[in-house]
Amino acid sequence: MITEILLPLALAFIMFAMGLTLRPGDFALVFTRPKAMALGLLAQMVGLPAVAVAVIWLFRLPPDFAVGLLILAACPGGITSNLLTHLAGGATALAVSLTAITSVAGAVSVPFLVNLALVQVGGQGGTTDLPVARMTIGVFAIATLPLIVAMIVNAKAPQGAARLEKLARPVATALFALIVAGAFVSQWRVMWEHAADVLPPALAVNAGALAVAWGIGRLGRLERRERLAVILEAGLQNGALGIFIAATLLASPAMMVPSIVYALVMNVTALAIIAWVRIGRKEKGGVSPAFPE
Structure with missing residues (x-):
């Protein structure tokens, strides 16, 4: 009942709450800041999965954990990414636009990458046994559709959407924490037995993703907030x-372990980045250095 009903409903609400902060105009950044958008999408949709593949090869992960790590790498940006970008003094509009595009594109990109992982890494030799249609429909219905509906609500009634968002965001954040905590509790034994198999790769993927994104932004000469x-x-x-x-x-259940561990790891590193940026801002007299040149 939990995984079949409550989890999908909670995720749908989270995506709806995220969509209340988005507007169709957010996609305009593709045209007004095309380089920043292109480099952001490159880091998110190409760089991160590539890092995950390299980590899987380096650590020789068991198939279930390897597929689980690639599932996580295929997912779009999280519900807290926009908020944490704002707190860090980053380009919030860019973060919002990247979240919107990757979340909508996820209806196609996530099933494609996950099924590719099942075939290439999970040891399933053919696509006939893979739930391609079910996965595509499931991701669209639970993740993409609520986001689109909320964006339409925001476009038609922005004031009402703003009031609703103030109530929905803390509930969505709490639901996200409950999903991760519940999954953590349910898989505690597996994670305890395989901590050495999962935690170092999750840390490596997170650190690698941050490093690749920094390198892409640096080589692309993005301004620091972007x-x-x-x-x-x-x-x-x-x-x-x-x-x-x-x-x-x-x-x-084994495949969701990397997502659980990564959810814990990513928030720790994100908070560390925010702390670093804020300390640097104080030392620079209020001018945020964001990241070193």
């Missing part, structure tokens, strides 16, 4: 969606 937004978007994933895919769509 670079910070790209870094946080690449490092903060929608762990709740990863748990939903593994537990509900694939019925594999």
Whole structure:
């Protein structure tokens, strides 16, 4: 009942709450800041999965954990990424736009990458046994559709959406924490027995994603606020969606372990980045250095 009903409903509400902060105009950044958007999408949708593949090869992860890590890497940005970007002094509009695009595109990109992982890493030799249609429909219905509906509500009634968002965001954040905590408790024994197998790779993927995003932003000569937004978007994933895919769509508790661990790791590193930026801002007399040149 939990994974089949409560988890999908909670995730749908989280995505709806996220959508209340988005407007169709957020996609205009694709045209007004095309380089920043392109580099952000490159870091999020190409760089992160590439890092995950490299980590899987380096650590020789068991198939279930390897697929679970790739599921997490395929997911779009998390619900807290925009808020943490704002707190860090990053380009919030860019972060919001990246979240919107990756979340909408996730209806196609996530099932594609996950099924590719099942075939190439999970040891399933053919696509006939894979839940391609079910996964595509599930991701769209639970993650993408609520986001689109909320965006329409925001476009039609922005004042009402703003009031609703003030109530929905803390509930959504609490639901995200409950999903991660509940999954953590349910898989405590597996994580305890395989801590050495999962924690170092999760840390490596997170650190690698942050480093790749920083490198892309640096080479692309993004201004510091944009670079910070790209870094946080690449490092903060929608762990709740990863748990939903593994537990509900694939019925594999082992595959959701990497999403649980990563959800804990990513928030620690994100808070460390924010602390670093704020300390640097104070030392510079209120001018945020974001990240070193």
